[in-house]
Amino acid sequence: MALIEAKALAKSYGDNIVLEQVNTKVEKGEFITIVGTSGCGKTTFLRMLLGIEQPTRGKLLLGGNPFPDEPSPERGIVFQRYSVFPHLTVLKNVLVGLELESSPFTGRLFGSERGEAIAKAKEILNSVGLSHALNLYPHEMSGGMQQRLAIAQALIKNPKILLLDEPFGALDPGIRGDMHQLILDLWRKTGVTIFMITHDLQEGFYLGTRLWVFDKIRLDKDNPNSYGACITYDIPAGNKDNNTYHEIDDSLDESRRVLVG
Amino acid sequence: MKRLINRHPDNWLKYTLGTLPFVAVLVLYVFASDARLAENPKDKLLPSLSSIATAVDKAATEPSKRTGEYILWNDTIASISRLAMGVGAAALIGLIFGVMNGAIPLIRANLSPFITVVSLIPPLALLPVLFIVFGLGELSKVVLIAVGITPFIIRDLQNKVLELPRELIIKAQTLGASTWLLIIRVILPQVLPRLIDAVRLSLGAAWLFLIAAEAIASTDGLGYRIFLVRRYMSMDIILPYVAWITLLAFMTDYILRTISTRAFPWFHAMSK
Ligand SMILES: Nc1ncnc2c1ncn2[C@@H]1O[C@H](COP(=O)(O)OP(=O)(O)O)[C@@H](O)[C@H]1O
Ligand SMILES: [Mg+2]
Numbered sequence: 173m174a175l176i177e178a179k180a181l182a183k184s185y186g187d188n189i190v191l192e193q194v195n196t197k198v199e200k201g202e203f204i205t206i207v208g209t210s211g212c213g214k215t216t217f218l219r220m221l222l223g224i225e226q227p228t229r230g231k232l233l234l235g236g237n238p239f240p241d242e243p244s245p246e247r248g249i250v251f252q253r254y255s256v257f258p259h260l261t262v263l264k265n266v267l268v269g270l271e272l273e274s275s276p277f278t279g280r281l282f283g284s285e286r287g288e289a290i291a292k293a294k295e296i297l298n299s300v301g302l303s304h305a306l307n308l309y310p311h312e313m314s315g316g317m318q319q320r321l322a323i324a325q326a327l328i329k330n331p332k333i334l335l336l337d338e339p340f341g342a343l344d345p346g347i348r349g350d351m352h353q354l355i356l357d358l359w360r361k362t363g364v365t366i367f368m369i370t371h372d373l374q375e376g377f378y379l380g381t382r383l384w385v386f387d388k389i390r391l392d393k394d395n396p397n398s399y400g401a402c403i404t405y406d407i408p409a410g411n412k413d414n415n416t417y418h419e420i421d422d423s424l425d426e427s428r429r430v431l432v433g
Numbered sequence: 434m435k436r437l438i439n440r441h442p443d444n445w446l447k448y449t450l451g452t453l454p455f456v457a458v459l460v461l462y463v464f465a466s467d468a469r470l471a472e473n474p475k476d477k478l479l480p481s482l483s484s485i486a487t488a489v490d491k492a493a494t495e496p497s498k499r500t501g502e503y504i505l506w507n508d509t510i511a512s513i514s515r516l517a518m519g520v521g522a523a524a525l526i527g528l529i530f531g532v533m534n535g536a537i538p539l540i541r542a543n544l545s546p547f548i549t550v551v552s553l554i555p556p557l558a559l560l561p562v563l564f565i566v567f568g569l570g571e572l573s574k575v576v577l578i579a580v581g582i583t584p585f586i587i588r589d590l591q592n593k594v595l596e597l598p599r600e601l602i603i604k605a606q607t608l609g610a611s612t613w614l615l616i617i618r619v620i621l622p623q624v625l626p627r628l629i630d631a632v633r634l635s636l637g638a639a640w641l642f643l644i645a646a647e648a649i650a651s652t653d654g655l656g657y658r659i660f661l662v663r664r665y666m667s668m669d670i671i672l673p674y675v676a677w678i679t680l681l682a683f684m685t686d687y688i689l690r691t692i693s694t695r696a697f698p699w700f701h702a703m704s705k
Contacts, residue, residue: 243606249604249607257623272614279610
């Protein structure tokens with residue numbers, strides 16, 4: 173059975189139809205990158221996977237069952253900003269993930285349990301290249317380091333699904349390459365299923381195993397919210413076919429022109 | 434010449450400019466006082482600095498004939514402890530209800546309209562009620578301060594909780610936090626520095642309520658003393674008492690600010 177399945181999924185806010193007729197299946201271990209014009213509903217789709225938005229119509233299934241209607245540890249998340257706790261050091265930002273579930277009253281671990289948790293946290297921080305920064309607060313780190321921390325924090329729970337909403341959007345292009353390598357390494361190592369939104373079509377094209385383009389098939393120039401977006405392209409990534417790249421690029425440009433006017 | 438809005442004082446100039454108004458007021462006072470005393474040596478309105486110094490020295494270092502206490506220190510301790518108890522209670526209640534209101538929509542729906550209405554009651558109008566209910570002793574003064582500033586602290590903290598990035602609240606849930614753990618490990622530590630800010634903002638009002646309550650029913654305290662000696666037009670006591678209260682208020686604020694920057698460096702780095 174597919175890990176995730178969407179059947180005629182639709183989402184609207186009042187009159188604003190954001191998504192409609194989203195049909196897809198995702199298997200365990202896929203790495204899906206999502207592109208689309210701004211405001212077309214990519215984040216909305218991710219929020220439904222996270223359980224903080226519910227579908228208006230249609231079905232969204234996780235392992236054959238409806239999605240849980242609130243966040244849980246099986247789905248980790250990294251946002252573009254505000255992903256890490258500003259009041260905790262790097263080590264504690266990761267440690268807190270282990271403490272929250274194992275200590276229902278104080279939310280803290282003590283003694284040897286704490287020692288084991290710290291060792292585990294250090295290991296994962298090492299794998300994202302932050303072992304030299306254990307005692308720094310987020311505000312003392314660069315944007316790239318903060319995102320590494322956010323990834324480590326999300327992975328400490330061994331989630332089945334990792335959701336990334338433009339995680340590298342605010343970073344310098346130079347750093348992005350390193351981050352791509354990091355996320356690919358972690359994905360291979362953990363086998364986690366990844367959904368990553370990006371506004372960089374190129375990034376979407378070579379990272380991961382599958383590229384989705386969210387776009388509106390029908391566009392009403394005067395009333396852009398009367399039709400929703402769906403998945404217009406669903407192609408294996410790593411497909412280095414230049415024609416496809418330009419075709420998608422052109423179609424996104426077209427939507428952008430119509431929507432922005 | 435640069436525009437005025439682009440001209441910044443260097444450190445020396447900044448310090449001098451900042452000190453100037455204080456010196457100006459002092460000089461003005463001395464002149465006015467001298468002028469009045471030259472006309473009428475018995476004038477009580479603007480006593481000379483030396484007679485103020487004598488009065489302060491007496492209040493601070495000579496035990497009172499009637500009670501054997503050092504009036505200034507006794508008044509100070511009485512007032513500060515009332516203030517500390519009232520503000521402390523308000524901070525604690527404000528923290529608990531502010532966090533619960535901010536974090537839990539069902540509680541917010543239940544309490545928020547009520548607290549909004551309560552915060553509109555002028556606390557001083559309740560003072561007679563407090564005297565009737567709690568008597569004329571310490572309790573009613575402490576309760577007045579607490580009643581006066583708690584609604585503000587609750588509402589301020591509620592907003593501060595709601596202003597925390599939603600991302601952090603969602604993130605904590607993906608790490609497996611229950612409502613309780615989300616509150617004590619994510620929300621509470623992040624609103625503590627904001628609680629200190631709220632307390633600093635409400636201290637002015639707290640002093641107002643304290644002095645009002647002491648003026649009306651008390652046997653000691655800084656506010657009591659000022660209103661007592663008013664009958665004899667003792668400006669030589671009133672003026673230094675006002676200055677002393679101002680200094681205490683300044684020091685309290687300074688101490689709170691220092692505690693906050695020391696204990697929550699991440700907060701102050703963020704809000705820069
Ligand atoms: N909570 C909400 N209430 C109303 N409209 C919303 C809400 N969240 C998103 N939208 C609307 O849904 C559309 C898609 O938003 P979003 O999913 O954030 O786009 P994207 O991430 O693709 O840029 C936008 O038109 C946005 O205004
Ligand atoms: Mg988005």
